[in-house]
Amino acid sequence: MRDGGARLEVGEPGGDADRYGDGEPYGSESLVRPAADEPERAAEAALRPRRLEEFVGQRVVRDQLSLVLQAALGRGLAPDHVLLSGPPGLGKTTLAMIIAAELGASLRVTSGPAIQHAGDLAAVLSSLEEGEVLFIDEIHRLARPAEELLYVAMEDFRVDVIVGKGAGASAIPLSLPPFTVVGATTRAGLLPAPLRDRFGFTGHLDFYADDELERVLVRSAGLLGVPLEGTAAAEIASRSRGTPRIANRLLRRVRDWAQVRGDGRLSLAAARSALQVYEVDERGLDRLDRSVLDALCRRFGGGPVGLTTLAVAVGEEPETVETVAEPFLVREGLIGRTSRGRVALPPAWEHLGLPVPAPSDTLFG
Numbered sequence: 001m002r003d004g005g006a007r008l009e010v011g012e013p014g015g016d017a018d019r020y021g022d023g024e025p026y027g028s029e030s031l032v033r034p035a036a037d038e039p040e041r042a043a044e045a046a047l048r049p050r051r052l053e054e055f056v057g058q059r060v061v062r063d064q065l066s067l068v069l070q071a072a073l074g075r076g077l078a079p080d081h082v083l084l085s086g087p088p089g090l091g092k093t094t095l096a097m098i099i100a101a102e103l104g105a106s107l108r109v110t111s112g113p114a115i116q117h118a119g120d121l122a123a124v125l126s127s128l129e130e131g132e133v134l135f136i137d138e139i140h141r142l143a144r145p146a147e148e149l150l151y152v153a154m155e156d157f158r159v160d161v162i163v164g165k166g167a168g169a170s171a172i173p174l175s176l177p178p179f180t181v182v183g184a185t186t187r188a189g190l191l192p193a194p195l196r197d198r199f200g201f202t203g204h205l206d207f208y209a210d211d212e213l214e215r216v217l218v219r220s221a222g223l224l225g226v227p228l229e230g231t232a233a234a235e236i237a238s239r240s241r242g243t244p245r246i247a248n249r250l251l252r253r254v255r256d257w258a259q260v261r262g263d264g265r266l267s268l269a270a271a272r273s274a275l276q277v278y279e280v281d282e283r284g285l286d287r288l289d290r291s292v293l294d295a296l297c298r299r300f301g302g303g304p305v306g307l308t309t310l311a312v313a314v315g316e317e318p319e320t321v322e323t324v325a326e327p328f329l330v331r332e333g334l335i336g337r338t339s340r341g342r343v344a345l346p347p348a349w350e351h352l353g354l355p356v357p358a359p360s361d362t363l364f365g
């Protein structure tokens with residue numbers, strides 16, 4: 001097999017500033033969103049674990065994946081297709097790169113929004129070499145015709161190339177060498193069953209515990225060559241919303257603060273001062289989270305309110321509110337999702353320093 005280096009084909013995941021094709025680039029002011037610009041992506045890439053043994057946490061998925069990969073290597077065949085699901089920043093892209101590295105295969109990278117037409121995907125598939133890993137980020141955003149082409153390619157290692165137009169068009173089957181698709185999605189529920197069923201292994205990544213994030217931070221501080229004190233690592237971890245991407249990002253901001261306003265040491269005091277500057281509170285909520293809570297409580301009396309209305313109220317895309325802010329707010333017990341919309345739960349009012357309304361005034365009672 002080849003060198004294991006990543007080869008980029010149809011754009012890096014996150015390579016387009018407008019990641020979701022909705023005309024709304026992720027704001028660079030937020031510390032919790034996917035990397036929006038080149039320096040940020042480069043900073044992230046520098047901290048990525050390269051091998052499974054360096055990948056912190058997610059013990060169950062790591063063990064299962066390790067079996068899948070070892071078995072495939074033992075048989076000398078490409079492993080089953082792998083689907084990785086979970087909120088942003090938990091390591092799906094990192095795992096895709098690790099899968100290729102562990103297999104000694106090269107990696108092709110694309111994403112659902114980057115594939116506008118089935119023909120785009122056919123071109124990528126027909127250029128795959130034996131054993132390559134094709135990473136499709138945001139696979140739930142593939143257009144329907146591309147999805148259908150992908151089922152067949154994944155199952156039968158074949159693409160049908162359409163020649164001609166209209167009544168005279170004919171499909172010429174083109175067989176493909178064995179390869180492995182690694183799909184990543186923040187919304188596994190949106191994947192149509194036929195596509196989901198083509199994946200032989202599905203790993204769901206969960207939020208990380210604070211002690212796991214501390215390990216991520218210690219590793220990253222080592223790579224960055226900065227002196228991170230244990231108490232500061234614990235403080236940053238506790239504000240990182242269970243997400244390594246956020247932990248690494250906060251670490252870099254604390255490093256900036258320590259360099260410019262401190263004595264270079266990443267102490268507890270430096271961590272607290274830096275995170276105050278960046279408006280990340282003790283619970284790890286940032287400005288977007290607090291706007292969502294604020295809108296829910298102050299403007300909509302605690303809800304229920306629909307996602308779209310809530311998103312308009314905070315000046316964001318519904319998808320951003322749903323995938324970036326909500327999973328954490330729900331997990332923290334600050335908001336709830338009901339069939340009639342989002343509701344603020346008592347801790348949300350408390351967090352904003354507002355009196356908790358009597359149960360009869362809201363729907364959460």
Ligand SMILES: Nc1ncnc2c1ncn2[C@@H]1O[C@H](COP(=O)(O)OP(=O)(O)OP(=O)(O)O)[C@@H](O)[C@H]1O
Nearest residue numbers: 034044047048056088089090091092093094244245
């Ligand atoms: N288990 C882990 N151990 C150490 N670092 C990690 C781990 N998981 C993620 N990271 C770090 O977090 C950052 C974000 O990870 P990654 O890009 O893989 O997330 P993702 O789930 O693909 O996010 P998205 O869905 O937004 O693409 C990377 O820089 C990586 O270094």
